[in-house]
Amino acid sequence: MAVNLMINGKATEVDADPQTPLLWVLRDHLGMTGTKFGCGIAQCGACTVHIDGVATRSCQFPLEAAEGVKITTIEGLSADSSHPLQKLWVEFNVPQCGYCQTGMLMAAAALLDEIPNPTDADIDQYVSNICRCGTYTRVRAAIHKAADMMKA
Amino acid sequence: MKILRIIGIIIVVGIVLFVGLAFLLNQRPSSPFDEVAAITAPQYPVEEASYVARLADCVACHSLPGEAPFSGGLPMGSPLGVMYATNITPDKATGIGNYTLADFDNAVRRGVAKDGHRLYPSMPYPSYSKMTDEDIKKLYDYFMFAVEPVAKPNQETGIPFPLNMRWPLAFWNAAFAPTKVYENKPEQSAEWNRGAYLVQGAGHCGSCHTERGLAIQEVALDDSGDAYLSGALLDGWHASNLRGNQATGLGRWSEDDIVQLLKTGRNKHATVFGTMLEAFNNSTQFMTDEDLKSIAVYLKSLPPHGADPQWTYDDATKVAFAGNDMTAPGASLYITQCSNCHGRDGLGRGALQPPLAGNPTVIGHNAESIINILLNGAGRMVVDGVPDSYRMTPFRVLLRDDQIAEIATFIRSSWGNDAPAVTAAEVAKLREDTDPTSDHVIILNMR
Structure with missing residues (x-):
């Protein structure tokens, strides 16, 4: 299923199963490997991204809920590591x-x-x-x- | 002297009557298949035969994880002691390979084994008794010709003498186990009747979802009783209310929501967990869309049970979080431990992360399931052979009893939820009951 995402201010289309955790959409489908896999059960926080500004563990965030929200990853925290x-x-x-x-x-x-x-x-x-x-x-x-x- | 003699006569007559009645009740029951000649080849296509076994979910209890399906061994707790599910593979020495169709029918629909001993009603024969002759024939076909025979002797029950005598169960059967096949209600649609047949019969939903009386009998076996499927405690879980209650039952669910839950394990209201996970993994997901729709139609026809308070969403909790107001007990723990998946708005994420706001299990009067899932997490859902990625994590190591009680109380009183508080003592009890190293760990009762 094609889903339109807004990642780091850029509109991005992804074709993946709507149940896919956002973490794997980022890492495997989009090659954005700055976000890490740690535990896979939303406990450790290695996969944290921002969803509409709120820190959220992407390993337990389904792609189907990612449409229409603003996603920020470590790659988008600043353009030149200047945060x-x-x-x-x-x-x-x-x-x-x-x-x-x-x-x-x-x-x-x-x-x-x-x-x-x-x-x-x-x-x-x-x-x-x-x-x-x-x-x-x-x-x-x-x-x-x-x-x-x-x-x- | 005279009075003593009269009393003596009454006692003797009483004993004679009792023994006579016990003898009569313990006769081999008659089966419509008594005259059927031995069946030596399958009578139905294997898909049709196995489908009935899926409906009845025999595998959930008659198997142990990692061992051959239907070879038995699963321990079940009871107030009398532990009992073990039996080997129902067609092995002639240790299984049911020597059963005729009539023997099989007597076991499944009347709770009587081939050798005449009465089964414990942890076998849901009071429900299976409603199954049609044809479904019983299909089920027999499946077990005789599709299941691999496995030589594995049955385990003795841990029930001590004299309670382990089986003949008194015949009295229980006479009182609590009707032996009548489901009869269509002409005033209802074919779909409704199919749903009622599946729910009351093979599906044996009431085994978990209907409360039990003093004799461990289900207080109602069909919709004529208003407590039927109104929810019940078992195995440290509270099987949810399947009636029309707006807040705590299926009142806000559409028929499609019910179908979706039974087919995929999830919908926007809830996710299967606890012992329902077994029913989903082994049974409901294999049912046809038409059968699931029938079940939904039937369940949606059940009116609310008892008081029916209404739930509406209240965004006060969300607003408090937005303003970093953590004054409500449990709010801070919720942010740290729960909000990542269930959201600050308590609405979950689509169908994959269940909402806590308005979730019937969260706002049900009984908090057993909420405490249990907070302590022990959820088991693994397997859809189409694929284990699923979203699963409640256990907090028994990470959080203390008082912290779990605080979180449970918080989610039961936020976003418009209005359910009683949970105490640390309740958590402590369930923690011990579900500790595998405890000397009184809960083992599976009836499902």
């Missing part, structure tokens, strides 16, 4: 192995859009992504710094 979080991720050396970090960044970016000055509790609540390397403290520090920068 404050992306810069701070480098500055703070946030990633270790890096596998979960595209999802982590997407969750953090959605949080800052919703709550410009988040508390630690807000971060725990909205960035429930799991990191095998345990980069949580650096993730948290970078989010706080980004909030300061974006306020200024």
Whole structure:
């Protein structure tokens, strides 16, 4: 079934089974491999994208529900890696192995859009992504710094 | 002296009558097939024969995962003790290979084995008794000629003496198990009657969806009772209300919605899970569109049971989330653990992620299914041989009892839902009952 998607501001047509999880549409049908597969059951958050601005786990998001919504992936977070979080991720050396970090960044970016000055509790609540390397403290520090920068 | 003698006579006469009645009731019942000569070759095309076995869903109970179909062994709990489904492959020594059509008929429709012992009513013969002679002949065909014989001895029940004696079951049968084939109601359409036949008979929907009385009998075996299919507890799940209740039953479902659920496992209202998963994986998805439509027509004709409060969507929860208002207990946990799939609006995602807003199972009075699925997740749905990608995850390791209770209470009172709160104690109980290492883990009862 052909479905019209709006991904990173670009209209894109995909021909796939409407039950296909959005994650596999992105990775296998469109070759956008920045979004990662982690657990496949919406627990870990490696596959996080934005659906109408809300951080959403794409492995459990069916293609049939993706028509008519705005999808943003890590490839669309900024044109040239210039999002404050992306810069701070480098500055703070946030990633270790890096596998979960595209999802982590997407969750953090959605949080800052919703709550410009988040508390630690807000971060725990909205960035429930799991990191095998345990980069949580650096993730948290970078989010706080980004909030300061974006306020200024 | 005289009084004692009279009492003595009454006791003796009573015993004689009782023994006589027990003897009479334990006679081999008569079958319309008693005079039929031994059948040595299939009488029907195998597709027709196997279709009846699909309708009756024999495989769900008479098989163990990973073992030969119909070779038995599945443990079923009962208040008396554990019993095991039997080998119904045509093996002559350990299965039903020596059964004549009449023997088979007596087992399926009257609950009496070839050797005369009474079956426990975990075998749904009170429902199967409504099946037509022709369907029984097809079913016999299927088991004799299409099923591979497997030599596997039956397991003894774990029911202790004297409760393991089978003859008293004849009294149970006399009271609770009618032996009458379904009769069409002339005032109803052919479609309705076909649906009633399937639901009450082979489909044995009431085995799970109708509550049971003190003697573990279904309180109603057809639509003449208003509790029929109004939902019941079993195995740590609450089989949902299939009557016309607007909020908690099928009141808001169209006939097509019912067909879609039974055919694909999902629709915009709900997803199959729990023990219904077995019925879907093994039975309903194989039914013809016409039969599913008939079932839908029949179910939609059942009026609401008891009080019928109305559900309407309330977007207050969605608005609160948009304003980052997390004051409602459970709201924060919902955002972190649940909203990724079920959405902040509680509406799920199309037919693949079920809504929580207005979901009959979520707003039903009994929260057993909600607690169970939060703790243990859903089993794997298999459609057309393909395991499916969308599945509720278990939270028993990730969340504490009080957290699961908070989430359950939150979803039962948001988006217009209005169902009683869930306590941590209820979660703790079901957690233990469904812990495979517990000494009293729930094992399958009747389905």
